[in-house]
Amino acid sequence: MPVIEITHPLVQHKLGLMRQVDTSTKGFRELAAEIACLLTCEATRDLETEPVTVQGWAGPVEVRRIAGRMITLVPILRAGLGMLEGALDLIPGAKVSVVGLQRDETTHHPRAYYANLVDDLAERTALVLDPMLATGGSLAACCDLLRAAGCRRIKALCLVAAPEGLALMAARHPEVAIHVAAIDRCLNENAYILPGLGDAGDRIFGTRPG
Numbered sequence: 001m002p003v004i005e006i007t008h009p010l011v012q013h014k015l016g017l018m019r020q021v022d023t024s025t026k027g028f029r030e031l032a033a034e035i036a037c038l039l040t041c042e043a044t045r046d047l048e049t050e051p052v053t054v055q056g057w058a059g060p061v062e063v064r065r066i067a068g069r070m071i072t073l074v075p076i077l078r079a080g081l082g083m084l085e086g087a088l089d090l091i092p093g094a095k096v097s098v099v100g101l102q103r104d105e106t107t108h109h110p111r112a113y114y115a116n117l118v119d120d121l122a123e124r125t126a127l128v129l130d131p132m133l134a135t136g137g138s139l140a141a142c143c144d145l146l147r148a149a150g151c152r153r154i155k156a157l158c159l160v161a162a163p164e165g166l167a168l169m170a171a172r173h174p175e176v177a178i179h180v181a182a183i184d185r186c187l188n189e190n191a192y193i194l195p196g197l198g199d200a201g202d203r204i205f206g207t208r209p210g
């Protein structure tokens with residue numbers, strides 16, 4: 001399974017700011033969107049383009065255009081919404097498929113509570129947006145759902161991943177490439193990533209844990 005860690009200095013700098021416990025809701029949200037934009041740029045490197053001739057200032061000129069229907073963005077509610085704006089900054093016309101998953105606090109297993117997917121998934125690459133890949137259960141469940149709906153190409157964009165989550169994805173969805181700003185050390189006893197960011201959903205929405 002390809003795991004692409006984005007070591008770009010801007011990504012690392014912004015992620016460092018997100019790790020600070022006193023970063024405001026506004027700051028955290030802005031940084032999540034900015035890193036999402038940079039990850040989207042990396043994850044779309046291999047988009048197919050085709051030649052098109054347009055009228056330029058000095059006559060016809062061949063340019064390259066992105067070919068066909070290419071992308072659906074898939075934010076996993078809630079925290080994935082914090083990455084949507086940044087991804088849309090680069091792909092403003094992208095269709096959006098929304099998946100709602102909530103991790104059970106005791107078992108840490110995800111519960112699916114919402115799905116509204118575009119109907120031509122078979123023709124698109126799904127870019128799944130979720131800041132945290134902890135046990136990997138939520139991302140794997142989202143990929144199960146996308147596959148069942150006919151999606152053939154999936155990439156995931158995460159801010160932070162734990163080795164445990166990457167291992168689960170390698171076992172359940174080895175074909176899914178994961179673009180990540182950092183691979184952290186481990187999970188704690190509550191399956192939170194260390195050093196991580198804390199609860200990304202709560203930090204993006206300004207709610208309290210629990």
Ligand SMILES: O=P(O)(O)OC[C@H]1O[C@H](OP(=O)(O)OP(=O)(O)O)[C@H](O)[C@@H]1O
Binds near residue numbers: 130135
């Ligand atoms: O890899 P996992 O162990 O499945 O954990 C990661 C998931 O947990 C968080 O969501 P959460 O369930 O807290 O929902 P929220 O985004 O609504 O806060 C996070 O945004 C991921 O979706």
Ligand SMILES: O=c1cc[nH]c(=O)[nH]1
Binds near residue numbers: 079191194198
């Ligand atoms: O570290 C973690 C793990 C799951 N969900 C989060 O928001 N953070």
Ligand SMILES: [Mg+2]
Binds near residue numbers: 079
């Ligand atoms: Mg949460």
